[in-house]
Amino acid sequence: MVALLVGMCPGLDEGLLRSLRAADIRTVEDLVSSDIEDLAQKCSVSYKALFAVRRVLLAQHTAFPVSGADLYEELLSSTAILSTGNPSLDKLLDSGLYTGEITELTGGPGSGKSQVCFGVAVHIAYHLKQSVIYIDTTGGLTAGRLLQMLQTETNNRDEQMEALQRIHTFRLFDVCALLDCLYGLICGRGRGACVGGGSVKALIVDSVSAVIAPLLGGKQNEGMSLMRQVAAALKTMAKDFSVAVLVTNHVTRSGSGEAQPGLGVSWSHVPTTRILLERVESGASGRRSATLIKSSRQACLIKEDFDLQWWSRAEGGRGGGGGGETSGKRKLDETDP
Amino acid sequence: MSESGTQLLARLEARRCLKDIEPQLFADDGGPDRGKTELLYHLLCRCVLPEAAGGLEVDVVFVDTDYSLDVFRLASVLDSRLSADGSAGSDDAVLRSCLSRLLVVRCSSSSELLLTLHFLETTLSSRPKAALLLIDSISAFYWSDRSEGGASVAKQEEKLSRCSELLGRLLRDYRITIFATCHPIRRTSSGPPSSSSEADRSHLCRAWQRLVTHRLVCSKQEAEHNPANGDQGSGEQRNRQVFTVHCSSWTGTKGSRVSSFRVTDGGVEFVWTHRPPPGLSVVL
Numbered sequence: 001m002v003a004l005l006v007g008m009c010p011g012l013d014e015g016l017l018r019s020l021r022a023a024d025i026r027t028v029e030d031l032v033s034s035d036i037e038d039l040a041q042k043c044s045v046s047y048k049a050l051f052a053v054r055r056v057l058l059a060q061h062t063a064f065p066v067s068g069a070d071l072y073e074e075l076l077s078s079t080a081i082l083s084t085g086n087p088s089l090d091k092l093l094d095s096g097l098y099t100g101e102i103t104e105l106t107g108g109p110g111s112g113k114s115q116v117c118f119g120v121a122v123h124i125a126y127h128l129k130q131s132v133i134y135i136d137t138t139g140g141l142t143a144g145r146l147l148q149m150l151q152t153e154t155n156n157r158d159e160q161m162e163a164l165q166r167i168h169t170f171r172l173f174d175v176c177a178l179l180d181c182l183y184g185l186i187c188g189r190g191r192g193a194c195v196g197g198g199s200v201k202a203l204i205v206d207s208v209s210a211v212i213a214p215l216l217g218g219k220q221n222e223g224m225s226l227m228r229q230v231a232a233a234l235k236t237m238a239k240d241f242s243v244a245v246l247v248t249n250h251v252t253r254s255g256s257g258e259a260q261p262g263l264g265v266s267w268s269h270v271p272t273t274r275i276l277l278e279r280v281e282s283g284a285s286g287r288r289s290a291t292l293i294k295s296s297r298q299a300c301l302i303k304e305d306f307d308l309q310w311w312s313r314a315e316g317g318r319g320g321g322g323g324g325e326t327s328g329k330r331k332l333d334e335t336d337p
Numbered sequence: 338m339s340e341s342g343t344q345l346l347a348r349l350e351a352r353r354c355l356k357d358i359e360p361q362l363f364a365d366d367g368g369p370d371r372g373k374t375e376l377l378y379h380l381l382c383r384c385v386l387p388e389a390a391g392g393l394e395v396d397v398v399f400v401d402t403d404y405s406l407d408v409f410r411l412a413s414v415l416d417s418r419l420s421a422d423g424s425a426g427s428d429d430a431v432l433r434s435c436l437s438r439l440l441v442v443r444c445s446s447s448s449e450l451l452l453t454l455h456f457l458e459t460t461l462s463s464r465p466k467a468a469l470l471l472i473d474s475i476s477a478f479y480w481s482d483r484s485e486g487g488a489s490v491a492k493q494e495e496k497l498s499r500c501s502e503l504l505g506r507l508l509r510d511y512r513i514t515i516f517a518t519c520h521p522i523r524r525t526s527s528g529p530p531s532s533s534s535e536a537d538r539s540h541l542c543r544a545w546q547r548l549v550t551h552r553l554v555c556s557k558q559e560a561e562h563n564p565a566n567g568d569q570g571s572g573e574q575r576n577r578q579v580f581t582v583h584c585s586s587w588t589g590t591k592g593s594r595v596s597s598f599r600v601t602d603g604g605v606e607f608v609w610t611h612r613p614p615p616g617l618s619v620v621l
Binding site: 001002028029032048058059061062063064065066067068069071072075079185221222224225227229230232235236238239266269270272296297305 | 385399400403405407408409410411412433434436437438439440441442443444445448449452453455456460477478480482483484485496499503520577620
């Protein structure tokens, strides 16, 4: 509810405000919903003046309607697809992370969600040369691991540092700090990183369920409302600033025993694309399987196996590999001195 | 031309002119990923496509409350409908003229929604061709309203009841059709929807429930397995998720109808229509 204040619009002066308050009209919504003729009589002001005030307030506070064609044009020019660096994941995501959308990775502990996030951040910072914002809520992010991944891409110290500088990290552990950080990024008061600048193309939140899940359940409503605020902030970033958002989530067991993403039904419509990561029972330690469980572009339930060590593949074929990946590994090995 | 699995599409077909449209308010319920958005796009396309391609050529206002409008998906559905028709091919100009009949408004809070609906009154009167209002979704601010309202239920539901009253007025004065989607708050067990969907009673305020005249409940059916047709050399089975829509209405005579649809690249494709038993008279 937006309260009526003096000077909000031309024509809304002290006198008018006082008479409106006397008639029990305190907010913009009250003014707009009431009958203007009736109100003009009660407050003894001219109908025309009141109508003009109503029109200005309405124009100030409503959302601006956009034609579908204009929206389409705008999206065509601003949408980009960011490759994750792993061809199997790219295949699942229909060639990569789309800006303007929220992609979710869910999986149990140890299923590789954070590793995938690191790999994506490094790939975007080094190969695509775009800034990445990484919000860590679990404490699992270490610069050492990012550097390790970068060292397999290039041996040039300057290039490594340059890529690391493009990854802006935030470490927070509760939902209010997360909301503060997100709103700060939207308004541009963050530490040097501002989404409005245009060079930030990806936002990774690992993990969003760690800060929201403890608030859900029981009789409190605040948890759901905070979850909704986080969802709205992420969507605003994605759509208004053309950023690809990647979030991670935990899993719970459904009634029939299968794994399903956490945070319940109310969160399920927030991400546009959802991928479930699982360990592969047989096979090497780095193998994971990814299943597409929600997508607007591809048929669901496509499964792809991939290697977590893809992003650090020049480290050698320790335990990983098998299948088509070896050729990729060998190629990179040759370029190492 | 899609088989009108639900007669409401046949209804819409009959009403082109604003004056002739009987005011109806449809609420589209269903769990996540149950095809509700696809149904909305299907209706949208049906309305904005030119008459040559089987559309109604009316203006549509889309109120987006949770940033869920996927313009690319909409454009691809329109494109496939236009090219399936064969007449214009994939003509860019035709696509853009269809899209220009769509007006998108994004709201980020329930007060903004209320004020925007007031604003839409003037828009509707200046655009006589606007015949359809789509709201996706009306339940988006449920939790924010609840926490803002504090302990009093009346305060929690205040904004939504005001929106409902306003929508009721728009229905009467401008004689438009309104479709709204609603996300459930509990995970419902997947199973055939019962004919008396008391368990699925809407969790929104009473003013809204009174306004709704038809309710479409979407749910997922067991995935069908289509054998590989040979067009995919790998022999992979493409699972096509089949959704059922259970439409119940309570204006005039009560009735209900069940249909199934499948989501394809070209949008929604109705599979079969289940005729209700002869005892019930079908409304719509």
